[in-house]
Amino acid sequence: MASLDRVKVLVLGDSGVGKSSLVHLLCQNQVLGNPSWTVGCSVDVRVHDYKEGTPEEKTYYIELWDVGGSVGSASSVKSTRAVFYNSVNGIILVHDLTNKKSSQNLYRWSMEALNRDLVLTRVLVTNGDYDREQFADNQMPLLVIGTKLDQIHETKRHEVLTRTAFLAEDFNAEEINLDCTNPRYLAAGSSNAVKISRFFDKVIEKRYFLRDSNQIPGFPDRKRFGGTLKSLHYD
Amino acid sequence: MSFLIDSSIVITSQILFFGFGWLFFMRQLFKDYEVRQYAVQVIFSVTFAFSCTMFELIIFEILGVLNSSSRYFHWKMNLCVILLILIFMVPFYIGYFVVSNIRLLHKQRLPISCLLWLTFMYFFWKLGDPFPILSPKHGILSIEQLISRVGVIGVTLMALLSGFGAVNCPYTYMSYFLRNVTDTDILALERRLLQTMDVIISKKKRMAMARRTMFQRGEVHNKPSGFWGILKSVTTSAPGSEMPDLTLIQQEVDALEELSRQLFLETADLYATKERIEYSKTFKGKYFNFLGYFFSIYCVWKIFMATINIVFDRVGKTDPVTRGIEITVNYLGIQFDVKFWSQHISFILVGIIIVTSIRGLLITLTKFFYAISSSKSSNVIVLLLAQIMIGLIFRACTLSPPYC
Numbered sequence: 001m002a003s004l005d006r007v008k009v010l011v012l013g014d015s016g017v018g019k020s021s022l023v024h025l026l027c028q029n030q031v032l033g034n035p036s037w038t039v040g041c042s043v044d045v046r047v048h049d050y051k052e053g054t055p056e057e058k059t060y061y062i063e064l065w066d067v068g069g070s071v072g073s074a075s076s077v078k079s080t081r082a083v084f085y086n087s088v089n090g091i092i093l094v095h096d097l098t099n100k101k102s103s104q105n106l107y108r109w110s111m112e113a114l115n116r117d118l119v120l121t122r123v124l125v126t127n128g129d130y131d132r133e134q135f136a137d138n139q140m141p142l143l144v145i146g147t148k149l150d151q152i153h154e155t156k157r158h159e160v161l162t163r164t165a166f167l168a169e170d171f172n173a174e175e176i177n178l179d180c181t182n183p184r185y186l187a188a189g190s191s192n193a194v195k196i197s198r199f200f201d202k203v204i205e206k207r208y209f210l211r212d213s214n215q216i217p218g219f220p221d222r223k224r225f226g227g228t229l230k231s232l233h234y235d
Numbered sequence: 236m237s238f239l240i241d242s243s244i245v246i247t248s249q250i251l252f253f254g255f256g257w258l259f260f261m262r263q264l265f266k267d268y269e270v271r272q273y274a275v276q277v278i279f280s281v282t283f284a285f286s287c288t289m290f291e292l293i294i295f296e297i298l299g300v301l302n303s304s305s306r307y308f309h310w311k312m313n314l315c316v317i318l319l320i321l322i323f324m325v326p327f328y329i330g331y332f333v334v335s336n337i338r339l340l341h342k343q344r345l346p347i348s349c350l351l352w353l354t355f356m357y358f359f360w361k362l363g364d365p366f367p368i369l370s371p372k373h374g375i376l377s378i379e380q381l382i383s384r385v386g387v388i389g390v391t392l393m394a395l396l397s398g399f400g401a402v403n404c405p406y407t408y409m410s411y412f413l414r415n416v417t418d419t420d421i422l423a424l425e426r427r428l429l430q431t432m433d434v435i436i437s438k439k440k441r442m443a444m445a446r447r448t449m450f451q452r453g454e455v456h457n458k459p460s461g462f463w464g465i466l467k468s469v470t471t472s473a474p475g476s477e478m479p480d481l482t483l484i485q486q487e488v489d490a491l492e493e494l495s496r497q498l499f500l501e502t503a504d505l506y507a508t509k510e511r512i513e514y515s516k517t518f519k520g521k522y523f524n525f526l527g528y529f530f531s532i533y534c535v536w537k538i539f540m541a542t543i544n545i546v547f548d549r550v551g552k553t554d555p556v557t558r559g560i561e562i563t564v565n566y567l568g569i570q571f572d573v574k575f576w577s578q579h580i581s582f583i584l585v586g587i588i589i590v591t592s593i594r595g596l597l598i599t600l601t602k603f604f605y606a607i608s609s610s611k612s613s614n615v616i617v618l619l620l621a622q623i624m625i626g627l628i629f630r631a632c633t634l635s636p637p638y639c
Contacts, residue, residue, distance in 0.1 A: 004440075027443065040499030042492060043432060045439040047447050061440055076506035080499060083425045084432075 004047075006061040007207050008087060009200075012109040013094035014102040015070050018147040021180035022094060023066045026196070031181050038068030041084050050204045052197070060204055064092070071108045078112065085113050090141045090203035095167075097146040097160055097177060103167055106144070110171065114140065141206060142173035143199045150179040174199060241305035249288050256283030263601050264617060272332075275614050278325060279621045285317045318381050322359070325622045327352045332615045359384060402534070413515065416508045424505060428498040435491045438484050445481060 011019050020042065024032040027044040046062045067084050069077055091113055096102040146164050161177065168175035176192050178185035186193050257280045265276075292310050295301050330351035334344050362384050514520045603620070 028446070039496045040428075041432065041495070043436050043439065045436060045443045047443050061443070063436055074503075074507065076510060077503050079506045080425075080503040083428065083502075 004059055004061050005208065006063055007089040007200075007203050008063045008065060009090040009092060009203060010085065010088050010113055011064055011066045011092045011094060012106075012113060014096070014099075014105050014109075015068060017094050017096040017099070017102050018180045019066045019068075019094050022092075022145065022147065023064045025180055025183060025186060026064065029183060029186075031183060038066060041065055041067045041081075046200075048197075048200050048204075050201055062200055062203070071105045071112070081112075088113065088140070089207045090143070090199070092143045092145060092199075093171065093173075094145050094147060095164075096148050097164065098148050098151050100163075103146075103164065106167070106171075110142070139206070141199060141202045142171050143196070144168045144171055144173050144175040146175065146177040147180050149177050149185075150182065237302050238305045238308075241301045242309070244301070245288065245291075245305075245309050248291055249284050252287040253280045253284035256280035259283075260617075265613070272614055274328065275332075275617055278320065278328065279617060282317070282320055282325075282621050285313050285320075289313055289317070314382070318385070321385065321622065322356075322381060325618055326355045329615060329618045329622070330355070332618065336615070362387060413512055414508060416505050416512065421502065421505050421509065424498060424502045428495060428502060431491055431495045431498060435488055435495065438488050438491070442481055442484055442488075 011023055013019050015037065018035075020035050020038055021032045023042070023044045024030065027046045043066070044064050046064060048060050048062045050056075050058045050060055065084055065088075067081055069081060073081075091110065093106045093110060095106050144164070144167060152160055164175055164177060174195050176195055178192060184190075186196070257276065260276050260279050288309075292306060292313070295306060327348060330348035331344060334347050334351070515524060
């Protein structure tokens, strides 16, 4: 039972956006009845069928690490959080559709998580500011999820959704908007469920089937060479 | 005519303070949150503006600037507005925001917050009973009643906070209290934390797999409800045997998660201590360490003197500045006009104390706010802070300048 392979996916976002509810919904297909603040990190596991419906179908464990806290935490809390960022295979960025600041903070969250990995692979970042170029070359699969969709009034929905579309484009990621207290958003067969499935498949692919990071299918060649050269800053 | 000029000066300064309070709110306090209720920001800035104006009026009083009748008028007006905000508006809003955070009572927000406000008013009124405030010539609903109650609360709070600050300050400054933390300690704790997470993950994997096989076999996981349900789950064997396993594992997982939380907090604590050790090795750290020793000795001496004063029923006659000048005049033989200089030096000291206390207040406010707020409670906490810190403490300061 525990002999299946595993991948590790981080779930990041500001406090109060609904990460714990989301993780509970993804893993247990039930709505979380009593959400409370996450101290430290809480993990949950989802059993996922890679390439479902094809002859190469294989089951994997997907560990969803829900890291609590805010971007403005004390540096001691940030250093402690950094221990969870080791050997991550994918990141889910969660933001609150009713709170613009939480969407803006996603840049800082991704910097915090990715910088950790970048340092390990000896790619140094010259300054701490957000650099859009980085995300063009980023190899880690990202998914952007917006929560509390039901609390957005019908009239403002279009404006909010365009804004989040730009956000997802910045991260070069897919995006999903849902309400964590309603399981029908992730019902099997809906477009959201398909996107999530695709995301998990991508994460598994990157981890197990593409050992050499330069061989990602679908990436244009010029980006590949220009990308690796540009990302080597020596301070 | 001069009244108009004076009024315009005071009002301009009020607008300046309002703008400053607004900026402080936007840039410092609410850096990470989104301002959704503008009422909170307005109230905060207004309280700040009026409190600063009161300080300004005191300084004008000492310096003799502006016409005294216009000063008196503005003073009264300020007092009325601040009392109105402090006693009527802010508690009501606090109650309102607290109630709107609770999901269950969402529909009846308004009546419940009115109820909370009435409770607050009742306790507020009861506060004045032990003190000799009520006197025949003032009446029940006069300003003096409210001011005296607010003054009582304010002075008590100030005493509590300064007491706390006096003890906390040396504790954080002095390096004597720092435990020795090495990198190996931190690494060991981190490893334990990750090991605990791994154990949690393996248990959760078993649970997830069990749930999936049950789902695939077409069973629905029902919690046994009612008397017959429990009997049924005990008697039927094979399909129901997965369930007790799950609840047992769930309990183990809960215990392990609690452990992981504790480990996380301990690790964060160790990192914070390590940073403090690093800080204490710098120049600033050493300076603060020395200050810490100085303050602790000063505090102990003050406590001693206060105990003696209370036990032996002595009353301090002159304030420290005049005594200091007397000593210099008598023992060092330096001749200068005592009265003239003592008043000015006192004034300068009071000014310095006021400015540093405003600055210290804002800094403490910011730190406190970062430490305890979150996106849900940020509104409530800001209002509470505005109420307590600015309103009451400033009031206590203006009621009795020598003591702040």
